[in-house]
Structures are given as structure tokens and as C-alpha cells.
Amino acid sequence: MSNNKTPEQLNRRKFLKVAGAASAAAGGLGIGLWSVESGKDPMSHTGEESFQGATQYFNRTKFEVDLPPYEKIGPTRRVDARTEVIFSRIGRLRQEWDDENGIDGLSDDLKAYYEKHPHYLKSDLEYFREVLPKWREDRQKYQDKYVLTHAWNNAMGSVWPPGIPDSEPPEIADFPWTAPGQLARKYKMKSPEKTAELIKQMAYQFGSTLVGITKLNPDWVYKHTMRNRGIDVNKPLDVPEHWEYAIVVGTPMSWDPFYANPTYGSSRESYAKTRIAAYRLAAFIKELGYAARPHTPAGDYDLMVVPIAIDAGLAEQGRHGVLVTPEMGSNIRPAVVTTNIPVKTDKPISFGVEDFCRTCKICADQCPTGAISTEDKVEVRGYRRWQIDISKCHNFWYSNLGNVGCRLCLTSCPYSRKSNWLHRGAMKVSANDPTGLSHGILTDLQQRFYPAPDAEKYFIPSMGGSNASYRKPPHWLQVDEYIDFSGGAK
């Protein structure tokens, strides 16, 4: 270095040297951290991300609570699925109703139910008298538009583990028999903690995206079940002793069709994935010699899944009545495996959803039928919870020209945004805000920045709508891109 530099130039050189050294040190540290991270990042297991638990990234510890975020406020009562679950009720109404005898022609329990809830009778009858005829009329006109999504939906549901046989009661169906009267060897597990770790890893292996474990609260088991599954629906069910724990698994619906609900999304897609994961998990537990019984979509449940998933710390209940998880918002289809394998349970979580839902109401605005209340929680069978009008909801599912269902409340929920830094960040702000101030701001931003069609546009044309979807379908579900209708089929 020559000596003819001014003092100022020398200072600058010195500074640049220090800055260079600092950059090098920071860079070295950065490379070190990055290389360690990239080496252990489960997202680097190509194609297996969801089998490694990588998608259950939310650290629940800080948000754990001793009691679930719903309130027990009176004597509780278990669900009579024969009347209180819409699928059973409407199936029975279809079989038993005749215009001449009206409500007097119904079975005693169904008649008593409708006498107590006359608005459900009106709404359930509307399904047969108005919704179905209009749906049939529009289906003739518009069905070609939905050929690809119907085909995709049906294909996704074509691999479907068969249900529990009607002839096998739980004390037979749930246990690992090697021969009549002979149970398989029961392996002694090291500890409930290790069993929980093993079960969660296996649940991911079997295709579940989220998994949580809880003690089964008998209040969530149907008093009268909705399907036989080895249990007589007309006899009250005593909760079997071996339904001691409930393991909740769940998978999301594919993003792009989910974002094009109600017409292009598919419940069945994720029902199949969740059902397969639950059946595999039950089979795995039975291989270890313990009892296990899957309760899965669609309708093969002997219990209510939503409160069990809340007890298991996977989610809170949203205003739309279903789950809001930290990772996938409401984009989740859950199932339960009841078992007697001794296993450590998870704690419920409270990450601000209850408070957020009080101000938000976006799902209620988007619901085409007004099934989601804008009012506060109500008492249902001894618990305070959000409650929707399932009859109105059901009628919309079956007026849809795309795949059966609606799912708009799941799609429009601000918690159901993509899993990137922006939406994860917003969710964390909301979860960590004890004042609730951010909830109003985030709701407002959601409404302004992510506008959606008016709710009535989602109806089919004969019901005053325009078959709208929340967002455009992905190209691979658009018939114009792939199918030539010039032969006249259209």
C-alpha cells in the first residue's frame, strides 16, 4: 500500500475492511445455518413432505390450554343421529313422508323431532319439493361444464376402504382376532409418550397431514348412531370401554379446486385420503394387539369429529361450525380412530379463533343460504358453541352443479389462506394479539384485498344465481381446454 493516501481515504479503507470482514463472518454463519437447515428440512424429502409431519409446523405449546375453548353450561345430552344428523333424518323423511298423512305419518321419534323444530321440516321438505327439481332442470343445461371436475371427484373417491360390516359389533370388529376366540399378541409399549410419538409418525406415513390425540369424551359419542356398523341404530349405545382414546387425523383438499368452491372443489377427494389414513392407522394399532376402530367420512361415524379434534388440540371451532386449524385454516377433513392403546394425549389449544370469529363473519356473508349465524354462540346439548342451520346448508350442497357440497365457508375463511410468509405471519399476529385489535384490521384487509362474488351469485341459474365460484378453477378442470364438444354433445 502506498503511503500517499489522505487520512479520509485511509479511514474509508479501514471501514470497508471491517465491513468486508463482518460480511464474511455473517456470510459464513449464514452458510452454516442454511446448510444445517437444508440438510434436515423435511421439505427436502421430495414428494414426501406430508408423510414427515412437515406440514404440522405450528408450535402449539404456547397456545395450549387445560380446558377446550368451548364452555359446558348445563346438563349435557348425546346426539341422536337418527334425527339430529341431517343425512339420517332426510333419508328417513324421503322414505316415510306422504302428503296425505303429513307429519302424522312419520315414525314417533321423527315426528317428535319435527314438532320441536318445525323450521327443519319446512327446510327438509323444500329439498324434495324445490331444490331437487330445479337442480335436475339446470343439470341438463350445464352439466358438460363440470365433466372434468365430476370425473376427477369420482376418480379420487374410487379408492375407498370398505366400511365395518353391519354384522360385526364393536367387540368383534374393533379387535385383532387371529382365529375365533383368539386375539393377536398384545405388545407391551415402552411408555405412553413413546406410543404417541410412534402413532403420530405412523399417521403421517399413512398420509395424514395433521394428527392429535385425546381421551374420548363420551358426550361426543352418538346415543343412537346414524349407520349400523355393527351397532343397532334403534338401541341406545353404551360407549364401549375400549373407546378410551381418540386419535384424530386429517388431510386438506387440493388447493386450486378448493379455491374454486363451491363448484369445482371436492370433499370426496380428501374424504378418501383421510379415510385411507384412518383405516391404515387402525390396522397398524391392531397389528400391535390393541383395539382400534376408524370413524371416517363419508358418514361412517359413531361420534362427532369436530369437538374431538378440538379436544385433541388440532383446532378451534369457527363460526361456520367446523374446524379452524393453525396450519390449514378450515381446509381439513378429519377422521377419528378410537383405541385402547395407552397413549399420551395432547392438550387443546386456544389461538384466538373464538375472538376473531366474533368480529369477522366473512363466512356468514359468503354463505349463500344464510345458514351461518351472525349472532353469538348458542347452547347446544349443554355446551356453548357456534351453531349453523345444517338443513339450509344441506339444501345448497345438493343444488350445486359441480361436486356435491359447498365448502364456501371453508374457502372464504381468512385462516384458510396459502401457507406462505404473508398469511402465516398474519395468523401469528392474530394468535399473539391479546387485545384483539389486529382481528378487526385483518378482517378488513381480507375483505378489501381479497374480494369474492356476492353470496347469491353462487346459486344455480334457476335459483337466481350464476354458478359462480370463489376463484377461477385450475386449467386442468376447465373443459374448454381439453374436451371437444363440437360433435354436438353440448
Place this chain on the structure above:
Amino acid sequence: MTIITSGLFWFILGILFCIALVGFKIWMEDRGVKMVWWKWGLTVIWIAFAGFAIAFAGVSIGENEMTAAGMGGLIFGIAVIVSGFIFWRLLHLGKA
């Protein structure tokens, strides 16, 4: 994982920002502005804010949420320009 979402991207970005800040300091000195701790604080806050505005618009475009990209880009963009103007005046306080 692409290069953009990898740690290497952030590593390179960090080096670039370091060099940029060195250049900024020299440039401010040439304008007779001495960069003291609170001025660095303002500069870093503004850079983070400007980065957020760009990233917000970018991620929204990536999500095909054009309303969010447009409205967010406009609102945050204006806020970045206004705050940049204010910060710029503050940086020149006590100019030699």
C-alpha cells in the same frame, strides 16, 4: 425448493445489503451527512418496509390475487414514498 426459496438466496441478499449499506454510508458522507446510530435505525426500518411492500405485491401476484397486489402495492407503495421523504429529511438533520 428453488434457489429463490433457499437459504442461499438470503445469504446472497445479506451480502448485497451489506455492500449497499457501505455504499450508502460513503454516499451520505459525500453529501456531508454523518450516519449516527438512530439514522441507521431509520434506514434499516425503511429498507424493511420497502422490502415488505415489494414482497407483498410479489406474493399476491404469485397467488394470482391481483386486487391484493394492486391495492397493497398502491397503499404500501405510497406509504413507502411518503415515509422515505420524511426519513430523508430526518437523515439530513445536523448536516455539516
